[in-house]
Amino acid sequence: MAGRIQYLCLPHGYRYIVTYGMTVLYADEEAFGSEWNGWGYEMTMKLTGDDDESNMSAINLLAFLARDTYTRESFIEPFQTIKFSGRPLFQDSGSAITDILIVPDTEVPGVDTVHGRTDFLQLIGITRKELEAIRQDSNLVETLINALRVDYPYLETDPRRAKCFL
Helix, strand or coil: CCCEEEEEECCCCEEEEEEECCCCCCCCHHHCCCCEEEEEEEEEEEEECCCHHHHHHHHHHHHHHHHHHHHHCCCCCCCCEECCCCCCCCCCCCCCEEEEEEEECCCCCCEEECCEEEEEEEEEEEEHHHHHHHHHCCCHHHHHHHHHHHHCCCCCECCCCCCCCC
């Protein structure tokens, strides 16, 4: 499995970035009938706007997480948070986004294949204040998601977002 990333422009006004290679891409007798397809997921991220620098930041983030999955043999799960250095994930954009929340993709459901189940896990950029709040009280995850949906119905990540939703 060689991890790769591709992005598409969709009519909802965001860039849809999807990894491929976290799962079995081609016929593989050893993987046939498995419970999970490879790692069992592909990662997605939806970015507002069309800023190429932000797109590259998101692609680099996904590549880092894919590499981390393979080298440390760790995997991500829905409603998990990932804490980074505290610096904005999108440089030079005025962004307050420093960390990630993972949710089931808002548009692409998981699928059962001959190689096992594949889920699509969407990464959402969140602020450090949001991360700390939901780490203290996991019930706030739903509150945050509902608040984000008001401005970002597909839970898109806005690389320029400075607003905290909690």
